[in-house]
Amino acid sequence: MPLLEVKDLTVRFDTGGGTVHAVSGVTYALEPGETLGVVGESGSGKSVHVLSMLGLIPKPPGRIAGGQVIFEGRDLLTMPEGELRDIRGKKIGVIFQDPMTSLNPVLTVETQIAEAITSHGLMSRKAAKARAVELLDLVGIPEPQKRVTQYPHQFSGGMRQRAMIAIGVACEPKLLIADEATTALDVTVQAQILDLMKDLKKKLGMAMIWITHDMGVVAGLADNVQVMYGGRIMERGPSRAVFNDTRSAYTWGLLRSLPDHSEGRVYETHTPGQAKKRPRLQQIAGAPPDMTNPPPGDPFAPRNPFATERCHREVPPLVQARDAAPGHLVAAWYDLPQALLTNPTGAVPAAAGEAA
Ligand SMILES: Nc1ncnc2c1ncn2[C@@H]1O[C@H](COP(=O)(O)OP(=O)(O)OP(=O)(O)O)[C@@H](O)[C@H]1O
Numbered sequence: 595m596p597l598l599e600v601k602d603l604t605v606r607f608d609t610g611g612g613t614v615h616a617v618s619g620v621t622y623a624l625e626p627g628e629t630l631g632v633v634g635e636s637g638s639g640k641s642v643h644v645l646s647m648l649g650l651i652p653k654p655p656g657r658i659a660g661g662q663v664i665f666e667g668r669d670l671l672t673m674p675e676g677e678l679r680d681i682r683g684k685k686i687g688v689i690f691q692d693p694m695t696s697l698n699p700v701l702t703v704e705t706q707i708a709e710a711i712t713s714h715g716l717m718s719r720k721a722a723k724a725r726a727v728e729l730l731d732l733v734g735i736p737e738p739q740k741r742v743t744q745y746p747h748q749f750s751g752g753m754r755q756r757a758m759i760a761i762g763v764a765c766e767p768k769l770l771i772a773d774e775a776t777t778a779l780d781v782t783v784q785a786q787i788l789d790l791m792k793d794l795k796k797k798l799g800m801a802m803i804w805i806t807h808d809m810g811v812v813a814g815l816a817d818n819v820q821v822m823y824g825g826r827i828m829e830r831g832p833s834r835a836v837f838n839d840t841r842s843a844y845t846w847g848l849l850r851s852l853p854d855h856s857e858g859r860v861y862e863t864h865t866p867g868q869a870k871k872r873p874r875l876q877q878i879a880g881a882p883p884d885m886t887n888p889p890p891g892d893p894f895a896p897r898n899p900f901a902t903e904r905c906h907r908e909v910p911p912l913v914q915a916r917d918a919a920p921g922h923l924v925a926a927w928y929d930l931p932q933a934l935l936t937n938p939t940g941a942v943p944a945a946a947g948e949a950a
């Protein structure tokens with residue numbers, strides 16, 4: 595039984611400038627203990643897809659236009675707000691980069707962690723305060739007894755992020771959702787936090803949805819990767835399969851680069867040694883679609899040098915890729931050229947912290 599089943603999730607924003615097609619027909623299942631990495635350019639619907647399942651998009655202008663999100667057998671999208679609020683933070687922990695939902699500057703770290711626990715009626719105030727110290731210790735904050743009585747401004751950026759993680763896992767959730775949780779941190783601190791996450795995942799046995807722009811983070815952390823574009827899933831599968839046997843031109847573009855092919859080149863090639871010196875996420879030629887007026891077919895078709903006539907016309911379904919690992923799915927009417935599939939430079943990107 596999957597822990598979470600997202601079925602045909604569709605989210606719209608009705609704005610003065612038109613209806614934004616933020617998320618369209620997103621469908622996937624997450625197993626207990628699984629770590630899913632969600633990647634894609636800005637505006638691809640990564641945040642809205644998780645915010646909407648948690649009841650956190652502003653309505654209006656937002657609206658759930660269709661779908662179901664089954665968590666432990668119940669649909670989160672039709673659940674009364676009170677019950678959803680109880681699941682949020684208790685069974686589904688969240689860590690956002692958004693300062694709105696970050697730490698409160700006028701409350702001690704102890705108060706904030708204890709509040710996260712007592713608001714779900716899990717423990718007495720006194721027991722929750724003792725638990726706050728344990729949690730700071732668990733997330734690797736030194737001298738937790740002393741630190742717990744401090745305010746967020748007395749913490750470094752990395753320590754604040756650890757404190758946010760402590761709050762996110764305070765109730766030992768079945769699922770932890772992190773949206774750009776390490777993006778603001780420097781590379782060394784980020785690597786420490788990712789190690790911590792791997793460790794916590796083992797200790798607590800929770801599943802994770804990890805949203806990031808950084809392919810290196812995903813390579814180091816995720817069992818499965820889901821690549822989003824124009825509010826849709828373009829490719830999904832075991833991380834190794836998606837990185838080494840890429841089937842979507844969009845994923846390929848994220849991993850390599852799609853330089854100007856008017857010069858006769860389609861994709862830049864480079865050796866793995868050179869690849870490490872390059873930024874991990876390359877710019878893809880062309881601009882993301884205007885989501886108030888999305889293309890009728892494959893949203894990536896206008897930027898895809900391999901697009902066929904059908905790509906411009908019809909949305910491709912997300913299906914098992916041909917001769918690929920089981921569970922490796924792709925939404926594409928076209929085939930990437932064999933030369934790209936078997937490209938010997940198609941290595942897994944260096945996991946964050948491992949890069950030279
Ligand atoms: N409150 C809102 N009102 C109108 N449109 C919105 C709102 N929130 C999000 N959108 C739109 O929904 C689409 C998906 O946005 P989303 O925030 O999910 O992107 P993202 O993939 O998380 O991007 P980023 O990497 O920049 O965080 C975008 O077109 C965005 O402009």
Ligand SMILES: [Mg+2]
Nearest residue numbers: 640641642773
């Ligand atoms: Mg986002």
